Amino acid sequence: MRKKSKAVRYNKWGYIFLLPFILVYIVFQLIPMFTTIYNSFYENYMSGLTQIGPNFVGMENYKNLFMQGDIWTYTKNTLVLWILCFVPQIILSLLLGAWFSDTRLNLKGQRFFKTVIYLPNLIMASAFSMLFFTLFSDGGPINSLLMQIGFIDEPYRFLSNTGSARGLIAFMNCLMWFGNTTILLMAGMMGIDTSLFEAAEVDGATSTQVFFKITLPLLRPILVYVMVTSLIGGLQLFDVPQILTNGTGDPMRSTMTLIMFLNKHLFSKNYGMAGALSVLLFIITAALSLLIFKVTGNDKRKG
């Protein structure tokens, strides 16, 4: 009896220690979230120097968002950029992860390679993007290099062509994230019971067979996790295209992402549309998060 009351006395400390987190979360996350949702139902923008609204307009902002059509272009851009980045990234990461965790292959210098491939992840995305902007500009070092070795005769305008502009953005993102993905996948591969590999070896399976028949199926939960988190990250794509194109999404708005669109509304103080767009993004991310929650939650092996 006495012991129990003592435990209860201690347990109030649980609330005390939680207080800072809860308070700050409510003030800086929860309240802004409600304000965002609230604003999405109001007409509220600057027309020239006159402030319009805020007037309650119901679902009008959402209707405008979908009817104006820009959102479809920007969603498509964002997805294209994500796919261009994710596909090479996951292939490379699986390959490197399999090699790093393969004890028979026994690669030397692993620490060096891991250090190097993780490095770009910590680089300031805006500075990295600015660097690529200067390197790949029409008179920049890459063009001079390509001309000096006789690969091209006149400068290739990387930033004025849709394909190369998107390619550069995807390349930068891929470079920044494949190291991280490799390390995650490798940790997953290390967690697989080694007796399975030994049994496969005894049965004479080739390394390709081992990879596709054992590693990949057992890795599925982590693969889903990596893919969904990458998609959530891809939807937030902002720094790299924003700096590379100076916020214009050029050429022809082909690199304008959803968050760049949001940023534009926020800067022009078009709060109604910004709100509707935020709510839409929130719903998509929440759905994707639930998916992760389900996938990792059901996986007892890692429990």
Added chain:
Amino acid sequence: MLSEHNELKKGLGLHTRRIIAYIVLIAVSFLCLFWFYILFINATRSNGELQSGFTALPSGNLLTNWKNLLHGTLPVWNGLINSLVISGCCAVLCVYFSTMTAYAIHVYDFALKKFIYPFILMIMMIPTQVTALGFIKLVDRMKLENSFIPLIVPAVAAPVTFFYMKQYMESTLPLSLVEAARIDGSGEFHTFNMIVLPLMKPAIAVQAIFTFVSNWNNYFTPALILHDDKKKTLPILIAQLRAADWLKFDMGQVYVMIAFSIFPVIIVYLLLSRYIVQGVALGSVKG
């Protein structure tokens, strides 16, 4: 016969596969490092040299470029100090309070725990951008524009860091230790500060670095809050450099500015890389 054949194939395969692995790894490493090498080379060259084409060898104008940049219009030192202050404060607040939150969930048994723990896991993935609108309005109403407070204080509630700390605690902090401290008459707060925090040092170091770096690199939120030139952080200055009519710019200065934002992080990373790479792998278990 069959097994012999298999042996042979495997033996050859292993050797070739190793060579392929090394070639790919070296190519990938080259792709990762090449850009920073050119950045370094270009930062040492004068504007005239830069216009004349590409070389792989450094020149001697690094200091001149640096001096020109400092005497230019960009408030570089302010940017550096602002970035350092914001990232440093965020790192400290974030790791301290995330550990505290993890401790609350790990050690105590209270009624709301069943609700709060899954709740924090649920909100972990919500990006800050989707609440940015409400955030700006809040900052506006609190009259905190151009202040560092709205950039620093939210670091207290960091679900990802919390989750990492919770995972780490599960493997390193036995409840019997807390019990023992209680019997010795240590208060709860004292136990947390004097016994638990030192025990968590490796996790704290890793997360402090991650929080510092992500705030150092953050562009979206600071750009919405900080408008005063003297308050801007390095990523905002980089964006400003991009928005300026850059062809008129001395390219040597541009490269030095980029190098100035990138190389401090690279140096710290190289010194601590072992812990960082390990930390990423640790945090991945069940993400």
